[in-house]
Amino acid sequence: xxxxxxxxxxxxxxxxxxxxxxxxxxxxxxxxxxxxxxxxxxxxxxxxxxxxxxxxxxxxxxxxxxxxxxxxxxxxxxxxxxxxxxxxxxxxxxxxxxxxxxxxxxxxxxxxxxxxxxxxxxxxxxxxxxxxxxxxxxxxxxxxxxxxxxxxxxxxxxxxxxxxxxxxxxxxxxxxxxxxxxxxxxxxxxx
Numbered sequence: 001x002x003x004x005x006x007x008x009x010x011x012x013x014x015x016x017x018x019x020x021x022x023x024x025x026x027x028x029x030x031x032x033x034x035x036x037x038x039x040x041x042x043x044x045x046x047x048x049x050x051x052x053x054x055x056x057x058x059x060x061x062x063x064x065x066x067x068x069x070x071x072x073x074x075x076x077x078x079x080x081x082x083x084x085x086x087x088x089x090x091x092x093x094x095x096x097x098x099x100x101x102x103x104x105x106x107x108x109x110x111x112x113x114x115x116x117x118x119x120x121x122x123x124x125x126x127x128x129x130x131x132x133x134x135x136x137x138x139x140x141x142x143x144x145x146x147x148x149x150x151x152x153x154x155x156x157x158x159x160x161x162x163x164x165x166x167x168x169x170x171x172x173x174x175x176x177x178x179x180x181x182x183x184x185x186x187x188x189x190x191x
Contacts, residue, residue, distance in 0.1 A: 048179070051178060051179040052179045052181065054118060054120055054121055054169075054179070055121075055122070055169035055170070055178070055179040055180060055181040056169070056181045056183075057118075058115075058118075058121055058124075058125040058169040058170065058181070059125055059167045059168055059169045059181040059182065059183040060167075060183060061106065061115040061125055062106050062115070062125035062126060062127040062167035062168070062169075062183075063127065063165055063167045063183055063185050065106050065115055065125075065127065066104070066127040066129055066165045066167060067165060067185070067187055069129075070129060070163055070165075070187065070189070071189070076104055076129055077129045077130070077131050077163070078092065078098060078099055078102035078128050078129060078130050079098075079099060079102070079130055079131065080130075080131045080133070081130050081131060081132050081133065081164070082131070082132060082133035082134075088130055088132075088164075090184075091166060091182065091184075092128040092130060092166050093126075093128065093166065093168060093182065098128070102128055103126050103127075103128055104126060104127055104128070104129075105124050105125075105126050105171070106124050106125045106126065106127070107124075108124055121169070121170065122169070122170045122174060122175040122176065122178040122179075122180075123170035123171055123174040123175060124170060124171075125167060125168065125169055125170060126167065126168050126170065126171060127165055127166065127167040127168075128165070128166045128167075129163055129164075129165050130163065130164045130165075130166075131161070131162075131163055132162040132163060132164050132186070133161075133162055134159045134160070134161050134162075135159065135160055135162060136158070136159060136160075137158040137159060137160040137190060158190060159190075160188045160189060160190045161188070161189045162186060162187070162188050163186070163187045163188075163189070164184065164185075164186055164187075165184065165185050165186075165187060166182065166183070166184045167182070167183050167184070167185075168180060168181065168182045168183075169181045169182075
C-alpha cells in the first residue's frame, strides 16, 4: 500500500500563519492592557497616599495651634463636658449639640498660632477645644507638701485641668472628594 502524501498548498499555509500572528498580537495587546491597568491603579494609590499624608499634617498642625491657644484664648473652649447637663460625643464635629461658633479655623496670617496650608491642601485645618474637667493629680499625691490623710481633711490636693482637642484637616464642605483626617488629643494642665 502506498501512501500518498498530500501537501498543503502554499496559499493555505500563509493563511494559517496570518491567523497565528493575529492571535499572538491579540494576546500581547491584552497583556499590555493588563499591565497598563496595574500601573494606573498604582498611580492612583500613590496619589491617595500623598493626599492622606498632607491631610494628616494639616490636622496635626491644628492640634498644635489649639494646644498653644488654650491658656491665652479661653473663649475658644467650646463647653464643659463634665457639667451634668452636657453630653459630649466623641467627635464634636458630628455633634448637633455643639454650641455655634465652637469650630475654629486655624488662621492663615503667618504669625503665632497660625498655619499656612499647603497649596495642594483642600483648605485650612479646624479644631474644637472641650473642657473635660478638673481632676486630682494622682502623680503628685506623694509629694512632701501633702500627708497621706490630706484628702480626708478637705485638701483636694493638686488639680489638673483636662482638655480634649479634636482637629480635622479641613472643612468637609470645602474638601469635596479629597482626604479628610480627624485627630484627637487630651491635654492636661497642672494648677
